[in-house]
Amino acid sequence: MTYNILEGARDRLDVVAAVVRAADPDVLAITEANGFDDPKRMAAAEGAFRMKGVLGAAESGFHVALFLKPGWKVEASGSEFYPFFHAALWAKLHGDGDREFTAVVAHLNPFSPDERLAEIRALCRHAMPGEKSLLMGDFNCMAPGDAIDASVLELPRNILARFIKEAADPVEFDRREIALAEWAGFVDVYRKLNPKKPGWTLMTTRFGAALRARMRIDYMLATERMAKRALSAEVIETDESRRASDHYPVLATFDLGPPRTGRVTAKF
Numbered sequence: 001m002t003y004n005i006l007e008g009a010r011d012r013l014d015v016v017a018a019v020v021r022a023a024d025p026d027v028l029a030i031t032e033a034n035g036f037d038d039p040k041r042m043a044a045a046e047g048a049f050r051m052k053g054v055l056g057a058a059e060s061g062f063h064v065a066l067f068l069k070p071g072w073k074v075e076a077s078g079s080e081f082y083p084f085f086h087a088a089l090w091a092k093l094h095g096d097g098d099r100e101f102t103a104v105v106a107h108l109n110p111f112s113p114d115e116r117l118a119e120i121r122a123l124c125r126h127a128m129p130g131e132k133s134l135l136m137g138d139f140n141c142m143a144p145g146d147a148i149d150a151s152v153l154e155l156p157r158n159i160l161a162r163f164i165k166e167a168a169d170p171v172e173f174d175r176r177e178i179a180l181a182e183w184a185g186f187v188d189v190y191r192k193l194n195p196k197k198p199g200w201t202l203m204t205t206r207f208g209a210a211l212r213a214r215m216r217i218d219y220m221l222a223t224e225r226m227a228k229r230a231l232s233a234e235v236i237e238t239d240e241s242r243r244a245s246d247h248y249p250v251l252a253t254f255d256l257g258p259p260r261t262g263r264v265t266a267k268f
Helices: 011-021 037-051 113-126 157-163 176-184 189-193 241-246
Strands: 003-004 025-031 050-057 066-070 073-080 089-094 101-105 132-137 164-165 184-189 219-223 228-236 250-254 265-268
Touching: 003 011, 003 132, 003 219, 003 265, 011 037, 011 089, 011 241, 025 101, 025 132, 025 189, 037 066, 037 164, 050 073, 050 089, 066 089, 066 101, 066 265, 089 113, 101 113, 113 132, 157 164, 176 219, 189 219, 189 228, 189 250, 219 250
Parallel strands: 003 025, 101 132
Antiparallel strands: 025 066, 050 066, 073 089, 089 101, 132 219, 184 219, 228 250, 250 265
16 A cells, blocks of 8 residues: 655544555555654554554655554665655565565655656666566656546646646646656556546545645556556545545555465555
8 A cells, every 4th residue: 555644644643544444454655754753753653553664764854664564574675865855765575475575665756757757767676577566655747648637737837837748738748757667667556457547646635625636646566577466456535535635545455375375465
């Protein structure tokens, strides 16, 4: 599960945690884990989610984190800094029943398509052929083939400019980031399993009519070996998730069991 919880959830941690516990993911990727570099705040999040956390600190203060259910352990992990405006964190994970994969959570530059492209380029090293890797997070960009909802064009132009490749009439939206990731070997899991659904992850109804653009900017990108094991993917839109953050979380289920023992699923 990948979830932008909006500036560390502050006074909303209980609502965010309710969304997480209802989804019950094995592995949770959090963006905007602001304040989680405080051990007390991290401990509170671990208690609320009932999961163990690993932090990827960002100089911007917009940290990222991975949370794991009991039964999963981190064999190795590391933060990635250059060229990231916020942060990225990778971890090699191992669960029971020989379940294993590499999880990467990233929060890409919210302002510049060119900077986001550089960040995605750095993350493409995780698209190793034959590996089971899952890249998750808030990528602040649009995917090739996704329709542009009319609400996006109503954004103030200074905000809309963050997503524009060419300011023509009509404008051309920049989709190079996901296109490059797919060219490098990643598969857009939600779009693979839901070719006709819009899959909007932004905005929720939390802020009323303000900036109510509908966009899909939160992703799960899997290597081919991992994507073949994807069973389902959904955007979680509930009464609680509508008020927990400005983003909806994305949840996917994978079959990580070896063929000889049958299906052993895991939710991310």
